[in-house]
Amino acid sequence: MLKLKLHWQILIAFILAIIIGIFIPEYSGYFRWMGDLFLRALKMIIVPLVFSSIVSGVANLGGTSSLGRLGVKTIFYYITTSTFAILTGLLLVDFIKPGVGADLGFRMDVPELTSSTGSVGEIILRMIPTNIFEALVSADMLAIIFFAILIGFFIPRVQNEYSEFMIRLFNAIFEVMMKLTSFIIKFAPLGILGIVTGIVADQAADRAKLLSMVQHLGIYMITVLAGLAIHFFITLPLILKFIGKSNPYLHFRAMSLPLITAFSTSSSSATLPLTIEAVENNSGVSNKISSFVLPLGATVNMDGTALYECVAAMFIAQAYGIELGFVQQMIVVFTALLASIGAAGIPMAGLVMMSVVLTAVGLPLEGVGLILAVDRILDMCRTMVNVFSDSCGAVTIAKSEGETLKV
Numbered sequence: 001m002l003k004l005k006l007h008w009q010i011l012i013a014f015i016l017a018i019i020i021g022i023f024i025p026e027y028s029g030y031f032r033w034m035g036d037l038f039l040r041a042l043k044m045i046i047v048p049l050v051f052s053s054i055v056s057g058v059a060n061l062g063g064t065s066s067l068g069r070l071g072v073k074t075i076f077y078y079i080t081t082s083t084f085a086i087l088t089g090l091l092l093v094d095f096i097k098p099g100v101g102a103d104l105g106f107r108m109d110v111p112e113l114t115s116s117t118g119s120v121g122e123i124i125l126r127m128i129p130t131n132i133f134e135a136l137v138s139a140d141m142l143a144i145i146f147f148a149i150l151i152g153f154f155i156p157r158v159q160n161e162y163s164e165f166m167i168r169l170f171n172a173i174f175e176v177m178m179k180l181t182s183f184i185i186k187f188a189p190l191g192i193l194g195i196v197t198g199i200v201a202d203q204a205a206d207r208a209k210l211l212s213m214v215q216h217l218g219i220y221m222i223t224v225l226a227g228l229a230i231h232f233f234i235t236l237p238l239i240l241k242f243i244g245k246s247n248p249y250l251h252f253r254a255m256s257l258p259l260i261t262a263f264s265t266s267s268s269s270a271t272l273p274l275t276i277e278a279v280e281n282n283s284g285v286s287n288k289i290s291s292f293v294l295p296l297g298a299t300v301n302m303d304g305t306a307l308y309e310c311v312a313a314m315f316i317a318q319a320y321g322i323e324l325g326f327v328q329q330m331i332v333v334f335t336a337l338l339a340s341i342g343a344a345g346i347p348m349a350g351l352v353m354m355s356v357v358l359t360a361v362g363l364p365l366e367g368v369g370l371i372l373a374v375d376r377i378l379d380m381c382r383t384m385v386n387v388f389s390d391s392c393g394a395v396t397i398a399k400s401e402g403e404t405l406k407v
Contacts, residue, residue, distance in 0.1 A: 014264055
């Protein structure tokens with residue numbers, strides 16, 4: 001087993017977890033602790049890894065023109081691909097109309113979402129922390145990234161003796177964090193065995209709920225999955241082929257391990273270390289590009305989440321018999337884009353942030369309960385899209401900077 005490549009170990013663990021969860025769910029408790037331990041270890045390294053990576057990446061860029069050019073390209077790519085994803089979802093949900101005739105009796109109450117609701121303005125304000133230490137403790141990634149970019153930007157602008165020391169310091173911290181990350185990732189098969197076993201066992205315990213879920217929400221799931229598939233297999237490869245001048249198939253193969261991990265953990269942040277490693281070692285992107293583009297993308301580039309939030313909001317409107325006009329649908333598009341930027345790279349984050357979209361167009365917040373039962377599988381799929389989009393962005397931007405890649 002140990003001689004197999006890591007992604008094969010993860011795949012075997014994933015299949016084994018499904019078998020255990022379906023046929024002997026009563027034994028799932030013996031495995032869940034491994035998943036909890038693995039996720040805790042990943043969460044432990046996310047904040048220092050992202051902070052040191054962005055500070056190191058921005059500081060190493062040095063000149064204002066270089067940082068400005070790279071920053072503009074990165075933000076433009078992220079906004080463009082997220083908008084493409086949202087419009088894809090909007091066209092599909094308007095055409096298929098999965099919410100028409102949905103059974104509102106299937107709704108579950110989600111009272112805790114009310115306290116998580118925030119306006120679009122609050123999401124933007126949250127980017128500027130009033131207390132950076134509080135942001136670090138609470139893992140507020142938007143605030144951490146904003147502060148890290150500022151620190152990295154101003155390090156080269158102090159006296160040489162200070163700037164050289166600070167650049168070496170953050171480069172060293174980043175290297176240590178990558179070593180620690182590589183060590184933790186070796187235990188990914190055991191972690192995924194624990195995570196997936198618990199998920200499957202919970203669903204298998206209530207087969208009636210499983211059948212009801214398929215009956216009432218199957219068309220909704222198909223709509224979301226179709227949108228994600230179009231973005232994953234058509235939109236992003238076309239961007240890679242014609243703008244990034246790269247081979248989409250070779251890049252997909254290079255990203256196999258991060259994509260499997262993203263699907264298993266439903267966390268783009270937890271997958272970030274693997275994404276950086278794959279993009280650098282397998283696709284050939286320089287550390288200068290990857291250390292800036294990927295951590296930023298893990299927080300603000302959520303193509304799959306943006307598409308899902310748009311489709312889900314329209315589905316809820318259709319289920320309640322609420323007609324959304326063109327202007328309201330454009331508000332859904334805009335708020336889905338901003339809400340996806342504000343969503344944390346953790347499981348179920350998109351579900352919570354969708355309350356922003358619902359509030360913006362006056363939809364009932366409890367409508368989220370309509371889709372709660374099937375969110376997990378969609379969460380896994382949209383996380384794969386999020387991670388793949390980040391990696392495609394790194395490759396496309398690296399090519400635009402004149403780098404020679406392996407894909």
